[in-house]
Amino acid sequence: MAVATGRRKLRNPLALAVMVLLSERAAMHPYEIAQTLRRRGKEYSIKINYGSLYTVVQNLEKHGFVEFAEVQRHGNRPERTLYALTAAGREEMADWMADIISVPVHEFPIFETALSLLGVLPPDEVMELLDQRLSTLEVQAAATRAVLGKLSETLPRIFLVETEYQLHMVEAETEWVRGFRKEIADGTLSGVAGWRQWHETGEVPAEWRELENEDHSRE
Structure with a gap:
């Protein structure tokens, strides 16, 4: 059974990637972990701070999720400490993954x-700003398609599903923004007349005030 996300000892997605x-x-x-993440293109889906990766590993060790395995020596190169996943780490990883996949969490995106x-x-003004957003989204979609095409030359699809998801979400947002902008332009958006009236006269539409009064009456 998945453990509630709020009770986790570590919440950094990079820690989850390390355990995986x-x-x-x-x-x-x-x-080696950092290099593997880079080769698999995970910097496009996980916020990877390579400088803090050692701290992440240390925190995992502190909580008993990874442990010292051995010291690796290659010629005159500096010694390298290798880490292994513990039984507790394997259980935490599986629960965390199950939690994320099965339970939708509202993340309050700034948009x-x-x-x-x-x-x-x-x-x-909103329509102009949405036009700018559409241009940016189209560039993002094109860039993501290019990344997906490049990575698919060397990686099996199982390593690329998150990039496919990113592309799908960008395309879905593009379609929604385009449709919403059209509704504002042609006046079919419910409430747009009052919206324009507010900015033309400086007065909040009467129907908007009535909505507030209805809310107060329910309290």
Whole structure:
């Protein structure tokens, strides 16, 4: 059974990635972990700070999820400490993965925040800003397709599903933003007349005030 995310000792997704890689191999050095993540293109889906990777590994060791395995020596190169996944780490990894995949979590994206407060800007300005966003989204979609195509030359699809998901989400947002912008432009968006009235006259539409009164009456 999955453990509630809020009770986890570690919440950094990079820690989860470290445990997953250690589950594939008997032992790895943090630098090797970083190189593997880079080869698999995971910097596009996981916020990887290679400088803090050693700290992440140390925290995993502190909580008993990884342990010292051996010291590796190659000629005159500096010694490297290899780490292995513990039984507790394997259980934590599996529970954490199950939790993330099975339980949708609302993450409060900043774009949703802006949409919830959209009325403060005039409709025409919003349409211009949405046009800018559409241009950026189209560039992002093209870049993600290029990354996906490049990575698919050397990696099996199982390592690329998160990039496919990213592309799908960008394309879905592009379609929604384009449709929403059209509704503002042609006046079919419910409430757009009052929205324009507010910015043209400086007065909050009467129907908006009535909505507030209805909310107060329910309290």
